[in-house]
Amino acid sequence: MQDIIAEKLTGFDYVVMLFYFVGITAAFLIGIFKICTRRSPMYFKLIIYAVGCRALEALASFVDCICTGYVVYFRVSNLSLVAYSLFIISANVGALDKFLDEGSSKNLKARLLAFIAPVALSAIYAVFHVIAYNDVGAFSLLSLGFYIEFLPIPVGSYFCMKQLLMPPDSLGFLKATRYVNIFILVQLFIEELSNYSVLISGTATSVCAVLSVSSFFGIVFAVIKGEKIWKTLV
Amino acid sequence: MENLSLMLLLSIIIPMIMALFIFDKRSKTNMIFMMLGIVSCFFCGEINGLLYNVMPLGMQDFTVNVTPVVEEIAKAYPIFLYAFLFKPSKKKIYESAIIIGIGFSILENSYMIANNSENVSLMLALVRGFGAGMMHGITTFAVGFGITFIYTKKKLFIAGSFAMMCVAITYHSIYNDLVQSSYSMAGFIMPVITFIAMMVINKLKKLEIVGKSVSEEMNP
Numbered sequence: 001m002q003d004i005i006a007e008k009l010t011g012f013d014y015v016v017m018l019f020y021f022v023g024i025t026a027a028f029l030i031g032i033f034k035i036c037t038r039r040s041p042m043y044f045k046l047i048i049y050a051v052g053c054r055a056l057e058a059l060a061s062f063v064d065c066i067c068t069g070y071v072v073y074f075r076v077s078n079l080s081l082v083a084y085s086l087f088i089i090s091a092n093v094g095a096l097d098k099f100l101d102e103g104s105s106k107n108l109k110a111r112l113l114a115f116i117a118p119v120a121l122s123a124i125y126a127v128f129h130v131i132a133y134n135d136v137g138a139f140s141l142l143s144l145g146f147y148i149e150f151l152p153i154p155v156g157s158y159f160c161m162k163q164l165l166m167p168p169d170s171l172g173f174l175k176a177t178r179y180v181n182i183f184i185l186v187q188l189f190i191e192e193l194s195n196y197s198v199l200i201s202g203t204a205t206s207v208c209a210v211l212s213v214s215s216f217f218g219i220v221f222a223v224i225k226g227e228k229i230w231k232t233l234v
Numbered sequence: 235m236e237n238l239s240l241m242l243l244l245s246i247i248i249p250m251i252m253a254l255f256i257f258d259k260r261s262k263t264n265m266i267f268m269m270l271g272i273v274s275c276f277f278c279g280e281i282n283g284l285l286y287n288v289m290p291l292g293m294q295d296f297t298v299n300v301t302p303v304v305e306e307i308a309k310a311y312p313i314f315l316y317a318f319l320f321k322p323s324k325k326k327i328y329e330s331a332i333i334i335g336i337g338f339s340i341l342e343n344s345y346m347i348a349n350n351s352e353n354v355s356l357m358l359a360l361v362r363g364f365g366a367g368m369m370h371g372i373t374t375f376a377v378g379f380g381i382t383f384i385y386t387k388k389k390l391f392i393a394g395s396f397a398m399m400c401v402a403i404t405y406h407s408i409y410n411d412l413v414q415s416s417y418s419m420a421g422f423i424m425p426v427i428t429f430i431a432m433m434v435i436n437k438l439k440k441l442e443i444v445g446k447s448v449s450e451e452m453n454p
Contacts, residue, residue, distance in 0.1 A: 025428060033435075036435065036438070036439075037435055037438040038442040042383075042386050042387065046390075052401075053397070053400075053401060053404075056405065056408075057402060057404065060404055060407060060411075061410055063411050063417075064298075064411060066415070066417065067412070067415040075298065075299055075407070076298065076299040076300075076303060076403060076404070076407050077408065079400035079403050080400055080401060082396075082397070082400050082406075083396075083397040083401050085399055086392055086396060086400075089392075090383075090389070090392060090397070093389060094389030094390040094392075097357050128333070150427055169404060213338050233330040
C-alpha cells in the first residue's frame with residue numbers, strides 16, 4: 001500500500017518538476033505585472049490568481065520532493081488545486097455568467113452540450129485510476145484525493161465550455177473571454193492526460209510538463225489580449 | 235515550565251489590556267486585533283497539541299499537513315467576523331489582517347525562544363522575526379485580501395474566502411516543510427521575498443492609479 005501513497009523520484013523528475021514550477025511562476029508573474037498592477041476587470045484578475053494557485057502548488061510539490069525524496073499523492077498543499085478551480089468557477093460564474101446567461105431558452109443547447117467537458121475529464125480521470133491502480137483498496141484510498149483534487153475541476157470546465165458554445169452576446173464579452181476559456185480547457189485536459197505519462201516514460205512526463213506550462217502561458221497571454229478587447233467594449 | 239504558553243500569554247496580554255484604557259479609537263482597534271492574534275496563537279497551540287496526540291502522524295507530517303489548517307482557520311476567524319459584522323473599508327481589513335498575523339507570531343516566537351532558551355542566539359531571533367513573523371502576516375493578509383472580493387461582487391464570496399484560505403494554508407505548509415528540512419534558510423527567505431514582491435506590486439498599482447488620474451485631469 002505504501003507504493004500507492006508515495007513514489008521514489010529520480011534526478012530527471014526533479015528537473016521536470018523545477019521546470020514546471022519555474023514555467024508556471026513566470027507565466028503568473030507576467031500576468032500579475034500586466035493585469036493586477038492596474039485597474040482591470042475582476043474576471044481577468046481572478047484567472048491570473050488561478051494561475052498563481054497552480055504556481056504555488058507546483059512549488060509545494062517541488063519542495064515536498066526535495067525535502068522528503070518522494071512524491072506523496074495527497075497532502076494539504078493540494079488545496080491550492082481546489083483554489084485554482086474555485087477561482088475559475090468564480091471568474092465565470094461570479095464575475096460573468098449573470099450577464100451572459102439570464103436563464104433563457106436560447107442558451108439551453110449550450111447549457112446541455114457543455115456537459116461534454118466535465119464528462120470527458122471525469123472519464124479520463126476514472127480510466128487512469130482503474131488502469132494505474134487495478135486494486136479496489138487503492139481506489140478507495142484515492143477517493144479523498146478525488147473529492148479534494150478532482151471534483152472542482154469538472155465544475156470549472158463546465159462553465160468554460162458553456163461560454164464557448166453560447167451564441168455571441170450583444171456586448172461582446174464572450175469575444176474577449178473566448179481564448180481564455182479555450183486555453184483553460186486545453187490546460188485541464190493536458191493535466192488529466194499527463195497522469196498517463198507516468199505509466200509510459202520519463203520523456204512523456206517531460207513532454208506533458210512542457211505542454212502544460214505552454215498552456216499556462218496561453219492562458220496568461222489570452223487574458224492580456226482579452227483585457228484589451230474588454231476595455232474597448234466598456 | 236509546564237504552562238509556558240499560558241504564562242507568556244498573560245505576561246504579554248495584560249499590559250495590552252491596560253493600554254486599551256489610554257488609546258484612542260483607531261489605536262484601540264489595532265491593539266484589539268493584536269491581542270486577538272496572540273489569543274489565536276495560544277488556542278492553536280492547545281488544539282495542535284490535542285490533535286498531535288490523536289493523529290497517527292510524525293512531527294514533520296503533522297506540521298506540514300495539520301498545523302497550517304488549524305492556524306489559518308484560527309487566524310481568519312476574527313477577520314471574518316470583523317468584515318461581516320462591521321463592514322469596514324478594504325484598507326482596514328488589510329491592516330487588521332496583518333496585525334492579527336503579527337500578533338500571532340509574537341506569541342509563537344516568544345514561546346519558541348523561551349522553550350529553547352539553552353540554544354537561543356541572535357541569529358535565531360532574526361530568523362524567527364523575518365521568517366515566521368512575516369509568514370504569518372502574509373498568510374493572514376491573503377485571507378483578508380480574499381474577503382474584500384465580496385466588496386466587488388457578493389458571488390465572489392467563495393473565491394474570496396475559501397480559495398484564499400487554501401492559498402494561505404498551502405503557503406504555510408511550504409514554509410513549515412522548508413524550515414524543518416536542510417533547506418531551512420530558503421524557508422526563512424521565502425516570506426521576505428514574498429513581502430518585497432507585494433511591496434513592488436503595491437507601488438506599481440499606486441503609480442498606475444496616480445498616473446491614470448493625472449492623465450484624466452489633463453485629458454478629461
